[in-house]
Amino acid sequence: MRKILLLLLCFPLVVNGSENQAKVIINEMEELYRGTSSEVSMTMQVETPQYSRSLGMFGQTLGKERAIFRIISPKKDKGITTLRRGKEMWNFFPKINKVIKVPPSMMIGSWMGSDFTNDDLVQETKLVEEYNLELITDSETFLIILTPKEDTVSLWGQIDYLIQKDPLLPLKQSFFDDYGTKVRELVYKDPKVFGEKLLPSAMEMIPLNKPGHITKLFYNQLKFDPEGVSEKSFSLRELKKRI
Amino acid sequence: MFINIAFRNIFRQKRRSILTGLSISAGYVLFTLTLSLIEGSYSNMIKLFTESHIGHIQIHSDDYLTRPKIYKSINDKSKIEQTLSADKRVISFTPRAYSPALSFSDEKTGPVQLIGIDPEKEPTVSRLREKITEGNFFNNSQDAGDKVHALISKGLAIKLDLEINDEFVLIGQGADGSIANDIFIVSGTVGSKSSPDKTSVYVPLTTMQAFLSLDNNVHEYALLIGDISQAQIVSQNLQSELSDFVVSPWQVVEEVFFKSMEADKQGNWVFLALVMIIVCIGVLNTIFMSVLERTREFGVMRAIGFRAVGLVTLIFTETILLTLLSLFLGILVALPLVLWFSEVGYMFPEPMDMGGIEFQHLKGELSLKVLFVPMGIVFLFATLTSALPAIRASRLTPVDALGRF
Numbered sequence: 001m002r003k004i005l006l007l008l009l010c011f012p013l014v015v016n017g018s019e020n021q022a023k024v025i026i027n028e029m030e031e032l033y034r035g036t037s038s039e040v041s042m043t044m045q046v047e048t049p050q051y052s053r054s055l056g057m058f059g060q061t062l063g064k065e066r067a068i069f070r071i072i073s074p075k076k077d078k079g080i081t082t083l084r085r086g087k088e089m090w091n092f093f094p095k096i097n098k099v100i101k102v103p104p105s106m107m108i109g110s111w112m113g114s115d116f117t118n119d120d121l122v123q124e125t126k127l128v129e130e131y132n133l134e135l136i137t138d139s140e141t142f143l144i145i146l147t148p149k150e151d152t153v154s155l156w157g158q159i160d161y162l163i164q165k166d167p168l169l170p171l172k173q174s175f176f177d178d179y180g181t182k183v184r185e186l187v188y189k190d191p192k193v194f195g196e197k198l199l200p201s202a203m204e205m206i207p208l209n210k211p212g213h214i215t216k217l218f219y220n221q222l223k224f225d226p227e228g229v230s231e232k233s234f235s236l237r238e239l240k241k242r243i
Numbered sequence: 244m245f246i247n248i249a250f251r252n253i254f255r256q257k258r259r260s261i262l263t264g265l266s267i268s269a270g271y272v273l274f275t276l277t278l279s280l281i282e283g284s285y286s287n288m289i290k291l292f293t294e295s296h297i298g299h300i301q302i303h304s305d306d307y308l309t310r311p312k313i314y315k316s317i318n319d320k321s322k323i324e325q326t327l328s329a330d331k332r333v334i335s336f337t338p339r340a341y342s343p344a345l346s347f348s349d350e351k352t353g354p355v356q357l358i359g360i361d362p363e364k365e366p367t368v369s370r371l372r373e374k375i376t377e378g379n380f381f382n383n384s385q386d387a388g389d390k391v392h393a394l395i396s397k398g399l400a401i402k403l404d405l406e407i408n409d410e411f412v413l414i415g416q417g418a419d420g421s422i423a424n425d426i427f428i429v430s431g432t433v434g435s436k437s438s439p440d441k442t443s444v445y446v447p448l449t450t451m452q453a454f455l456s457l458d459n460n461v462h463e464y465a466l467l468i469g470d471i472s473q474a475q476i477v478s479q480n481l482q483s484e485l486s487d488f489v490v491s492p493w494q495v496v497e498e499v500f501f502k503s504m505e506a507d508k509q510g511n512w513v514f515l516a517l518v519m520i521i522v523c524i525g526v527l528n529t530i531f532m533s534v535l536e537r538t539r540e541f542g543v544m545r546a547i548g549f550r551a552v553g554l555v556t557l558i559f560t561e562t563i564l565l566t567l568l569s570l571f572l573g574i575l576v577a578l579p580l581v582l583w584f585s586e587v588g589y590m591f592p593e594p595m596d597m598g599g600i601e602f603q604h605l606k607g608e609l610s611l612k613v614l615f616v617p618m619g620i621v622f623l624f625a626t627l628t629s630a631l632p633a634i635r636a637s638r639l640t641p642v643d644a645l646g647r648f
Contacts, residue, residue: 046420048420050314050418051314051418051419051420052419053419053420053421076421076456077421077422080422091422093414093422093424095424095425095426096347096412096414096424096425096426098347098412098424100414110420112420112421112422113416113417113419113420113421113422114420
């Protein structure tokens with residue numbers, strides 16, 4: 001009898017514990033890529049049945065809310081820059097000298113023709129705050145199932161986040177729509193050491209509803225807490241800087 | 244014998260015969276002219292319509308025509324150009340590329356349809372150059388800078404508040420998924436304020452290909468052929484030679500226009516039927532009267548032993564002869580009239596706007612159809628209408644007939 005009572009008492013604690021642990025794990029995943037500030041040089045490869053193209057990019061991030069990405073190559077697109085500050089986002093086109101704010105309605109639109117959405121550049125940090133977390137553990141992996149909280153406006157009905165236990169690295173994110181159909185997959189690959197941290201150096205975004213489409217992202221260089229990255233690096237003036 | 248008697252009868256009552264004949268001739272002329280003008284205005288409209296932009300035949304890749312996608316492009320240009328150059332019926336052809344884009348001027352924005360054209364070949368197919376109301380067609384020597392000249396529709400120029408030599412910005416989606424963006428300079432405006440086209444922007448094809456990362460690809464070939472009525476046949480022949488592509492005559496390219504035009508044409512037959520009924524009533528009236536007038540004459544003929552069948556044959560022969568003579572006269576009058584309408588035509592003082600095509604020229608069409616369809620119909624009706632009085636006359640008994648007048 002006492003045993004049962006004890007069990008009943010403990011049960012909510014266990015659930016809470018698992019949610020907290022999930023939070024910790026996700027926060028850690030995000031810390032992996034970000035640090036307080038970072039500087040990244042990467043290659044984005046977009047493949048579709050009709051075309052494939054490769055973009056060289058240089059990016060800087062500060063905390064969770066600030067990021068700026070500049071296209072370095074090809075020549076035609078050189079200088080096109082994306083700035084995000086919190087929920088706001090702007091694109092700058094040097095050829096026409098125009099800054100275009102990305103309206104909220106365009107947030108699910110493609111970013112630079114890739115399978116990443118504009119939202120992907122902004123949303124990721126909010127996982128912990130806007131989703132209910134459920135942790136399922138097995139011997140080698142953690143599976144965190146994220147479902148949007150009641151007042152969260154989300155594109156996804158559910159996100160399954162698969163994480164490797166040792167070393168603690170993300171493996172895969174699966175995105176489901178409101179009807180429970182898997183819509184896209186983000187796969188993490190090729191862990192490499194950048195600075196002192198080990199983290200996946202490649203990502204593949206696969207939209208499952210568009211056969212033949214895939215976007216691959218390769219990190220060529222990743223520096224944490226670099227010099228010269230400050231709040232100023234994420235101003236609209238900086239956005240319009242020509243390279 | 245009947246023919247002799249019939250001739251004699253016709254010429255015996257000259258005034259009656261001339262009146263009957265004139266009503267038939269006039270009916271025929273009216274009918275022919277109406278048909279000629281209806282056919283003519285359609286041909287004229289089709290000509291204006293196809294030569295304005297779409298051409299007589301178009302070639303696309305895949306189902307670009309119904310579901311345009313920027314990457315459904317034609318990359319084997321040489322094969323198409325060789326085939327088209329080899330075909331004697333093809334007068335001229337030009338490649339084009341299309342894409343939607345967003346335009347920005349200083350303050351205003353608006354959606355546009357971007358059209359890439361070959362500055363040298365385009366004027367041989369469409370009237371683009373003639374439609375320029377301000378400024379110039381593309382200069383062959385582009386300025387040294389990377390700013391490119393573009394022709395924009397007058398409606399768009401007004402909407403975006405642009406004058407000649409003003410700059411504007413276009414943003415679109417490239418074929419490789421990139422964001423196409425560049426500054427263009429207005430070199431001329433196309434059409435007038437009231438033209439329905441308020442979104443077109445024309446740029447040289449090479450510029451367009453660079454702007455949209457299209458490589459050397461195009462979306463469409465538009466061509467003119469010598470005889471537009473052959474469009475469907477030429478299109479089929481070309482299709483068999485160019486099996487990798489889709490060849491469509493203008494009837495398919497502008498299916499909606501074509502279908503509504505066909506429906507409209509059907510409607511016109513109602514009008515023609517009315518004209519025809521009026522003509523027939525005239526013919527019926529004169530023939531009927533001329534038979535009635537001769538009741539006594541027929542009575543005498545019956546009395547001296549002329550058979551009823553003979554009487555019917557006689558009346559028929561008379562009518563046929565008279566109709567033939569009148570139609571001959573009719574064609575003598577109608578031919579110069581139709582010829583004048585088809586060659587010169589009538590200019591409206593004010594141009595009419597029909598479905599976006601301005602047309603000011605009322606023109607007729609001269610064809611075998613226009614001349615002989617009315618002829619057949621009038622002949623048939625004249626003969627048929629004479630049947631009624633003929634049968635009536637044959638049923639008369641000599642006593643009744645002689646006693647009546």
